[in-house]
Amino acid sequence: MSGPRTWRGKVFIxxxxxxxxxxxxxxxxxxxxxxxxxxxVPGHRGPNPPAGYEDFMVTVDHLVIGRGTYxxxxxxxxxxxxxxxxxxLSTTLARDHDERVAVARNLPEVLGVLDDGAAKGVYVDGGRxxxxxxxxxxxxxxxxxxxxxxxGGGLPLFGRLASDMxxxxxxxxxxxxxxxxxxxxxxx
Numbered sequence: 213m214s215g216p217r218t219w220r221g222k223v224f225i226x227x228x229x230x231x232x233x234x235x236x237x238x239x240x241x242x243x244x245x246x247x248x249x250x251x252x253v254p255g256h257r258g259p260n261p262p263a264g265y266e267d268f269m270v271t272v273d274h275l276v277i278g279r280g281t282y283x284x285x286x287x288x289x290x291x292x293x294x295x296x297x298x299x300x301l302s303t304t305l306a307r308d309h310d311e312r313v314a315v316a317r318n319l320p321e322v323l324g325v326l327d328d329g330a331a332k333g334v335y336v337d338g339g340r341x342x343x344x345x346x347x348x349x350x351x352x353x354x355x356x357x358x359x360x361x362x363x364g365g366g367l368p369l370f371g372r373l374a375s376d377m378x379x380x381x382x383x384x385x386x387x388x389x390x391x392x393x394x395x396x397x398x399x400x
Contacts, residue, residue, distance in 0.1 A: 219331040223342055223354040224268045225369065226391075232366035233339050238284055242361050252360070252390040260383035262355045262395035273297065274331040276322055276345070278338030279305055280367075282313065299325050301341050319344060343371040352398050354379070360390035 226243045227233055234240050263271070275293055277285070279302035285292065291312060298313045299322050307315045316322040326334060336345045345351050356369075379396035386392050 217350070219274070219326055219334050220353065221334050221336050221345055221351040222268070222272060223336055223351055223356070224263075224265065225337065225342070225355075226357040226359055227369050228359055228361050228363040228366070230362045230364065231369055232363045233369050234284075234367045235363060236366050238280060238367070240284070242363065243359055252388060253386070255385070255387040255389075257385045258383060260395070261385035262357075262383050262393040268355060269296075269335070272333035272335040274299065274326055274329060274333070275335040275337065276301060276326075276341055277336075278302070278341040281338035281341070297325075297329050297331075301338075301344075319348060339367050339369055339371075342369065346370075346377065347373060349400075354396045354398070355393060356396075357391050357393040 225233060226240075228242065235242075274297045276299045279300060282298075282300045282302070282305075293312075300310075300313045300315050301317075301319075301322055302315055303317055305315045309315060314325050316325055336342055336351060342351070378399040380399050382395040382397055384392065384394050
């Protein structure tokens with residue numbers, strides 16, 4: 213990156229109550245198909261509720277995802293990102309693997325793509341990619357939706373950091389399915 217960062221790094225992700233974004237095999241059915249449980253408290257939007265997915269996507273022009281997330285998206289049967297610039301962080305994918313994505317081998321390459329593309333809002337997705345961006349102090353906002361399930365193991369959202377990272381709570385909402393969405397801003 214040639215100068216000061218001109219974009220905001222943003223996370224929008226679902227996790228189990230115990231902090232996993234997927235099962236060890238990558239399964240996310242627990243997130244996309246919650247059980248119908250009429251016993252949940254009715255959902256509510258608190259003050260300053262976090263954006264839903266569609267509203268969140270309007271705020272980003274680039275996405276950075278890991279190879280595992282990219283491969284999971286390919287199983288959806290449709291491309292959910294439209295014409296947004298997608299960067300896949302991977303050491304194994306061929307650079308010309310998919311015309312819809314740019315493949316970067318490491319974080320400096322990703323930052324070069326974002327700089328060259330005049331990025332403003334960057335959606336960072338995938339456990340390892342989010343962890344790497346957090347360690348490099350490249351995340352400004354997190355919207356985390358917590359599913360009412362304990363998996364007991366899987367792929368964790370968070371990993372080691374060099375020091376504490378303070379967050380400012382900006383809003384919370386709940387859904388009728390028991391999901392709790394929380395928005396944080398990273399305090400610097």
